[in-house]
Amino acid sequence: xxxxxxxxxSLSASVGDRVTITCRASQSISSYLNWxxxxxxxAPKLLIYAASSLQSGVPSRFSGSGSGTDFxxxxxxxxxxxxxxxxxxxxxxTFTFGPGTKVDIK
Amino acid sequence: xxxxxxxxxxxxxPGGSLRLSCAASGFTVSSNYxxxxxxxxxxxxxxxxxxxxxxxxxxxxxxxxxxxxxRDNSKNTLYLQxxxxxxxxxxxxxxxxxxxxxxxxxxxxxxxxxxxxxSS
Numbered sequence: 001x002x003x004x005x006x007x008x009x010s011l012s013a014s015v016g017d018r019v020t021i022t023c024r025a026s027q028s029i030s031s032y033l034n035w036x037x038x039x040x041x042x043a044p045k046l047l048i049y050a051a052s053s054l055q056s057g058v059p060s061r062f063s064g065s066g067s068g069t070d071f072x073x074x075x076x077x078x079x080x081x082x083x084x085x086x087x088x089x090x091x092x093x094t095f096t097f098g099p100g101t102k103v104d105i106k
Numbered sequence: 107x108x109x110x111x112x113x114x115x116x117x118x119x120p121g122g123s124l125r126l127s128c129a130a131s132g133f134t135v136s137s138n139y140x141x142x143x144x145x146x147x148x149x150x151x152x153x154x155x156x157x158x159x160x161x162x163x164x165x166x167x168x169x170x171x172x173x174x175x176x177r178d179n180s181k182n183t184l185y186l187q188x189x190x191x192x193x194x195x196x197x198x199x200x201x202x203x204x205x206x207x208x209x210x211x212x213x214x215x216x217x218x219x220x221x222x223x224x225s226s
Contacts, residue, residue, distance in 0.1 A: 043218060043219055046214050091211040091212060097151040
């Protein structure tokens with residue numbers, strides 16, 4: 001089975017900060033990597049698919065990069081509505097989610 | 107407008123059974139891949155099961171042999187039959203449409219979730 005890790009597990013940031021979250025797969029998954037945002041009590045929301053493709057309607061301050069085993073999600077300028085938990089997900093073989101990264105207010 | 111509405115959650119005793127439903131609108135369930143994802147209280151997301159448009163099904167090891175995913179094309183509804191339930195199955199269960207971009211699967215629409223609590 002493919003295992004996913006994320007770092008950091010949590011971070012504190014201010015509005016306007018550039019935020020980077022890292023996701024690593026236990027084996028190469030090419031670009032079969034998605035990113036989701038989840039707010040408390042809500043369903044996850046797709047942000048990025050296929051490692052770097054921005055889902056329709058998602059602000060352009062979100063971007064994804066990487067291939068193989070190492071991936072990043074970047075928020076170029078953190079907005080108040082971006083405080084949430086972020087999950088990566090591999091879709092190379094069925095699906096596995098990372099443990100999540102909680103972004104809260106500094 | 108695409109919409110997914112789960113139902114069927116509740117309190118069940120260990121060893122018991124429950125069937126979750128996910129009613130879809132705005133698209134055809136049988137023409138899409140559909141998944142169930144769960145989230146234990148205060149924990150992360152765990153993929154549970156997928157059914158492909160062709161009918162093939164796959165399960166996480168944690169539920170294999172106990173859960174069954176299915177669909178009713180006439181009702182445009184996805185199901186998850188859960189048997190031999192354990193305390194560790196307690197979670198919010200989400201259904202999600204598994205879109206596919208040149209083989210890259212991703213969940214673009216999610217339901218609101220239904221809570222399953224396994225406890226005596």
